[in-house]
Amino acid sequence: MDYLHGSDLKAILHSKRANIFYLEHCRVMQKDGRVLYLTEAKKENQYFNIPIANTTVILLGTGTSVTQAAMRMLASAGVLVGFCGGGGTPLFMGAEIEWLTPQSEYRPTEYMQGWMRFWFDDDQRLVAAKSFQQARVDFIRRTWAKDRDLKTEGFNIEALDIIQALHFFERRIPELIKVGDLLLAEAQMTKQLYKVAAINTNYQNFSRNHGESDLANNFLNHGNYLAYGLAACTLWVLGIPHGFAVMHGKTRRGALVFDVADLIKDAIVLPWAFICAKENATEQEFRQQVLQKFTEHKCLDFMFDQVKGIALRNWQAEGGETL
Incomplete structure (x- = not known):
């Protein structure tokens, strides 16, 4: 299987990306070179793909967790990740969403x-x-x-x-x-x-x-x-x-x-x-x-x-x- 390079994941400009995700009651993880979120159903667990190269923001709401491997891939794709309350609100600590930003040294100055x-x-x-x-x-x-x-x-x-x-x-x-x-x-x-x-x-x-x-x-x-x-x-x-x-x-x-x-x-x-x-x-x-x-x-x-x-x-x- 061919894996994408980090630079490939940033090919789509943020201003042109189509997706914003709000997730709750699921686990975000990396599997086979992709970022997925896992939901637990009564009979079986379900996996859904997140197209990170075409995603600007992921908001993690109630009952969510994210793995270190998934965060590494999200950072490579330049996706902004935030933790929030149910339904996207409230902002934590009564001030603002705790944003996790990729630590890139190549953004414009x-x-x-x-x-x-x-x-x-x-x-x-x-x-x-x-x-x-x-x-x-x-x-x-x-x-x-x-x-x-x-x-x-x-x-x-x-x-x-x-x-x-x-x-x-x-x-x-x-x-x-x-x-x-x-x-x-x-x-x-x-x-x-x-x-x-x-x-x-x-x-x-x-x-x-x-x-x-x-x-x-x-x-x-x-x-x-x-x-x-x-x-x-x-x-x-x-x-x-x-x-x-x-x-x-x-x-x-x-x-x-x-x-x-x-x-x-x-x-x-x-x-x-x-x-x-x-x-x-x-x-x-x-x-x-x-x-x-x-x-x-x-x-x-x-x-x-x-x-x-x-x-x-x-x-x-x-x-x-x-x-």
Whole structure:
């Protein structure tokens, strides 16, 4: 049997990889040169292959274990591995997923160096945060305009309430002079979008609460953590540490993951959390739907483009005034 070399496993760029896995109640192992996960059934055990060369992230939930040999192969393929609670939440230690990252010394340095050129300047960091928020609004418009499934569910980008929510936030972005004000403004926009989603799906008396047990809140939590997985993978591949946030706070380790995940959360996770809650979907059905939409709308490509664009911008030549 011919075995793949480590370099072959990285042939597919992370931005083009198709798979994110969330596993629970199974054992991840290496067998015959492949990474598998084993589930225990009443009559027999079942093995399922994980195509690691085409996988970006593996989340290990409740009742999982992983062998050293499997971790070695996952590292060779550049797969980001994380431990989490059931259904992808909560983040361990109340802070963030305990990510296990392959220890490669061959990741690019140019993006980290570019990020550092502006990050220590408060004004330029604010400009970067505003750029992320403008890209977030643009992605909502682009995604909702072409997604027929969302249009069928009432998420029409030409609806007056959606136009007003996006336009009001977009108009305020250039005027804000503090990151705190920007955080408040984007929270207000998201709150308006929650209201739109609740009305479209006839979801009564919705209130966003991370600790609530209703389906919409649970699906929002779950989908957000899937987005965090994509964001963490983007930053790891580009070699930018998660602590160098532009919006969510310099003192919060891992905050840049939240900044990058925000690029796609409202466009994909928010509407589908409400739609799947209306249909009383299972957690697995919701997860499959969101992952399908991540792929359909090329979310990972979009995240890479935005982070690379900010990192490689010629801040010094332009004075960091506009993006």
